[in-house]
Amino acid sequence: MRSLVLIGHGSHLNGESAVAVYRYAELLRARGLFDEVIEGYWKEEPSLRQVLKTTASTDVTVIPMFISEGYFTETVIPREMGLGHQGPVPQGGIARVIGGRTVRYTLPYGVHPGMREVILARAREVLPDASPQDTALIVLGHGTTRNENSNKVIYQNAEVLRASGHFAEVHALFLDEDPKVGTWPDVVRAPRVVVVPFFASEGWHTLETIPEDMGLSGTVTEFPDNPHGAQQVYYARPVGTHAAVADVIVQLAEEAHGAGDQGDHERGHEAAWQAFMDRARRGLRVGEAVITPELGVFELRHMLDEGLPGGELTTLVTPEGVRDRVRFTDGGEHRPVHTLRNLPRGWRAVLNEADLRRAVHYLYPAVVEETYAHSCHALRHTPWPTTARRQTGIYAKVQRATPAQVEHVAQEICSGCLRTRLWAGERLTHSFLDGVPGGLPCAEACTYVVAEVREEVSGKRGAGSGHSHDH
Structure with a gap:
């Protein structure tokens, strides 16, 4: 078996922060290239400290879902996951044997050379007839004075795309460092300008800050009186939301180097879920939820909704449906910690055995694995x-x-x-x-x-x- 783990930042405050990672996990799961695809987060569950416990296999590839190298990819993720590595990650990544698993940790997807094709794809979406005769490309990064690696990937992509001859000129500009995006009218000479934000997701910067700094009014904006004459600006969507990023993730995983001894983690993980399913087949209460076996399937619902007719509850039929329902309280507040006593009510899920396991993983991440380890006196x-x-x-x-x-x-x-x-x-x-x-x-x-x-x-x-x- 082989597991793929996608690591996002997540948020204690914003429930939308995790959505992009969920989306890529679903795309990759549908391809069937890995036995399982699991999401993990710095600020949500399963946490960086927990996520390896939730993997079923002894061969695990971990990919940071970040747009550039920096503090999180070089310090926080390796530290919290116990990888015994700090600092820049080499090409091909690193490999460690942890708890009976071979764990391969890669560079963030944003620095992979395949992202240049994603930049081009975004540019062609917004301007299909972009040409080297009259079109300039701006690769737009966030930039920061705190980490020099943040801008490195922007300059590298701009340099390669400039040499490719697809555009009359290619510029690297930034939000938070020089050369800043607001200087574009003085820098860019071509009459048509494509702007591709090198950002991981759609958000405040791509929706508000960049348009404001550039004076954009929509996807296409006319500037009749710029220093170099009339110009049209075509504003693309951020690279990180393009479906082709899934291809880049697969390439990263395939290029991950390293091997090691494989221990008994796989047996231990399966033993935890077998113990859980043995209880579930007889009916089980876990946290605020109750699981009831019914004619070969399982019903999962809030304990306080027990006894309510099914017609009074929203019926969910997929693990993802459970995931999306339990990420927010009844009042619409984000639930970064799933074991807080604020599980929403008013729903029931009807699931087969395999889907029940995934739904419980989303409901209470890492709880089955950690509880079983505790019962075996193996939870540190x-x-x-x-x-x-x-x-x-x-x-x-x-x-x-x-x-x-x-x-x-x-x-x-x-x-x-x-x-x-x-x-x-x-x-x-x-x-x-x-x-x-x-x-x-x-x-x-x-x-x-x-x-x-x-x-x-x-x-x-x-x-x-x-x-x-x-x-």
């Missing part, structure tokens, strides 16, 4: 001081948090969670596998707690600035 918990010492960048300040500050945050957040805090010394003697619905282990403080402890140390919690910790 990480005390808060160890988690704090591991943090870097803007989160390094959590190392200054007092035990009282950590407990204050944990009491507010963790009191609303179904999990038992093993990392804080709490004990869990029985789990849902033993018939105790709320028996879920928590081996380590989640990124939501870490982010809120940072706000506590900064004196910002409750000050209306909670958005800062998702930047």
Whole structure:
């Protein structure tokens, strides 16, 4: 078997942040090239610390769904996944044997040479007859003064596309560093200009900032009085949302190097799900949900909806339907931590055995694997001081948090969670596998707690600035 893991940033605040990774996972799953395709996140579940536990195979390829190399791809992801690597990732990636799996970690998809074809595809979409006689191309990056690698991929793509002869001129411009996008009228001479944002997703920058900085009014904007004469600007969609990115991901996975000994992870993972299914076939309560076997299929619903006629509930028939329903509360709030006691009501899912497993993975990511490991006395918990010492960048300040500050945050957040805090010394003697619905282990403080402890140390919690910790 071979597993593909796509790693996104995610968000504690914005439920749309994870959608692009879900979309690519679905595209790749449909191709059937891998035995499974799993999503993991820095700020959502399954977290970087959990995601390897959810893989069924002993051959795992991990691809960062980022547009360029930088802090997350070189520091955060390798650290949190226990890859024993820091700094730039070589061509072909790195390989480690972790917990009986060979884990191959690649460069982010955005730096793959195949992205040049995606830039061209986006340009041709918005201007099919672009020509080297009268058309300029602007490859537009975000840019940052904090990491020189952020602009490297933009310059490299612009250089190769310039040499290809497809356009009269090719320019690399940026939002947050020189040369800035607002200077384009002075720089670009061609009468027709195609702008392709080298961004991972559609968002505030592509919808608001770039059009404002460039003076764009839509997909095509006329500029009759520019310094080099009349110009038309054709504004393309960001490269990261193009379906061809799936081809780039496949190429990255195929180019991933390295091999290692394969251990018994596959058997352990399957044993966890077999234990789960043995309970499910007899009826099972897990977290806030109840699973009922019915004539060869399984019904999954909120425990508080038990007994309601099926006609009063929205019926879901795919794991993805469950995923999309449980990502938000009944009030429409994003649920970055799925074990918080705010599972939405009003739905039922009718699923076969294979789909039930995937639906439960979406419902409570990594819970089956971690609970089974706990029942086998094989789940290692990480005390808060160890988690704090591991943090870097803007989160390094959590190392200054007092035990009282950590407990204050944990009491507010963790009191609303179904999990038992093993990392804080709490004990869990029985789990849902033993018939105790709320028996879920928590081996380590989640990124939501870490982010809120940072706000506590900064004196910002409750000050209306909670958005800062998702930047």
